[in-house]
Amino acid sequence: MAAVFKHELRMYFQSLTAYVFGAFLLVIVGIGAMLYNLQAAVSNFEYVLSFSSIIYAVIVPILTMRVISEERRQKTDQLLYSLPVSTYQVIMGKYLALLVVFVIPLAIICTYPLIFAQFGDVYLATSYGSLFAFFLMGAALIAVGVFISSLSENQGFAAGIGVAVIVLNYFSVTLSEYVSATALGFALALFVLAAAVGFLIHYLTRNDNLSYGVGLGLMAVVVIAYFMDSSMFEGLLPEIMTTLSLFERLDVFVNGVFDMTAVVYYLSVAVFFLFLSVQSLEKRRYN
Amino acid sequence: MISVEHLSKYYGNFLAVDNISFEIEEGHVYGFLGPNGAGKSTTMNIMTGCLSATSGHVRIDGFDIFEDPDKAKRQIGYLPEHPPLYMNDTPMEYLRFVGEAKGLHREELDRQIEEVVQKTGIYGVRNRRISNLSKGYRQRVGIAQALLGNPKVIILDEPTVGLDPLQIIEIRDLIKELGQSHTVIFSSHILSEVQAICDQILMISKGKLVAFDTPANLEKKLLAPNETRLTTDAAPDELRHILAKVPSISQLTVEENSGKWTVAHISTDRSDIYELSRAIYLAFAASDKVILEMTLKKGTLEDVFIELTESSTAQKPAGQKEA
Structure with a gap:
């Protein structure tokens, strides 16, 4: 694992990736800090983080797009398979290297609230609580990016899907509120989502029975539940989206609440997608 | 291992x-x-x-x-x-x-x-x-x-x-x-x-x-040499006549006849190919014709x-x- 970690880290700093990622993050947070803390003279640094979070949609895919897809394109994945290193160690080594690249600009950002505190009252607890959540959310999104990168040997594809997934996650709550607010509208939306899950499983596993089973099963559950008690669908979709959204949970921290459930959720998302990445790599051995 | x-x-x-x-x-x-x-x-x-x-x-x-x-x-x-x-x-x-x-x-x-x-x-x-x-x-x-x-x-x-x-x-x-x-x-x-x-x-x-x-065993095992390629100055008819005295020739095909040289393939069912070569040589010597070239086709790995x-x-x- 240490060998993979060191090798990856060196690659990030030899290429532009680490610098582009860091520069983007620092620029957007810098602009946020200018607008909120300096121009508008607001003393809440956490607003800057809330404002900056959308940048993840751009920089996380830039960082993660090549992490596994490039191995497959260069056929170096064969080397990793033949080395006495487990797939789990490979993924963890790569993930930790990504986290280091991520933490370096974040460490610089960590000094901002302290600097601002020299010139006025800054709510340091909320600032650092939000920064912590900001880090966890980034870590979770990077894990998602690693998984997406493991799906294809095309970096561009990995980046595109990565941007789409993160943007969709960012706007999911807003979008779900636009869906017809009746129980029927939400039921239909859930029905379509169930079908999408089925297709996704089919794409990932190429297993007909499993994908049709899950997809049709979920669709059936939606239909049956709708006819049994349509009232339970009212407001259900935005609720589900709020629960699933990574970005919504950051706002809880920004509002000054240290939400343990969000911490657990971020960590679970990271672990879940790293687990999927390991499976995705393992699957290549069993095609 | x-x-x-x-x-x-x-x-x-x-x-x-x-x-x-x-x-x-x-x-x-x-x-x-x-x-x-x-x-x-x-x-x-x-x-x-x-x-x-x-x-x-x-x-x-x-x-x-x-x-x-x-x-x-x-x-x-x-x-x-x-x-x-x-x-x-x-x-x-x-x-x-x-x-x-x-x-x-x-x-x-x-x-x-x-x-x-x-x-x-x-x-x-x-x-x-x-x-x-x-x-x-x-x-x-x-x-x-x-x-x-x-x-x-x-x-x-x-x-x-x-x-x-x-x-x-x-x-x-x-x-x-x-x-x-x-x-x-x-x-x-x-x-x-x-x-x-x-x-x-x-x-x-x-x-x-x-x-x-x-590699050696594979060659030996699969193709015993049993074919001879012969170039001579005898005409095809003369060639057939000469070789008629040689025993154990299973097949004789004339491949090329330029008027001057004749090229022929000789197959045998005999296992000892050198014995055949010897018989062919003696037969030619007796009939006053010349063997210009004689190759034994050996089995190759190919x-x-x-x-x-x-x-x-x-x-x-x-x-x-x-x-």
């Missing part, structure tokens, strides 16, 4: 490797020979743990590659068909990464890197980016990577493909040299190559192991190869050892 038992691999419905079993002993050079798509790479990928098998076992020095991958993989150095190189690394950085992943540290790592760099002759390019290296050097870096950790077995998948003739000779010499201190298994679809380097040949065709023997791969549905692999 390596035992492969009843190995099969399906890609979907396609049977790529069909119930292969063999045993590889320490300290020889083994050649995997077969046409493209015969299942050579698949077998090698399974042996090195890069691919799962549908059924069967592979044991490296007693360790099962699927159940005990860590210990089994430490015994193997593998160079896949496409050298798995990180293009942005220099050979030194790359070898350091592979060495560390194989569990080498500090002085031992430095010493082994030094050793493989010398052995594979990449010292002069060790600090250049791999993306700027020629194909021959990339192949060498790939071999150097396989040598790290001092594995007992080196497995090379088509190490000479795409190289120029000079590079091919260099890589062959390197393989021969490695064969003195390691067990080497390499695959190729070029016969002369396998013939020149290997102690033992495994022939694979359509996923089946069709032969496993030394014939064996074509014969075996075209009739690979044959039930019994020739000369296969009991695994």
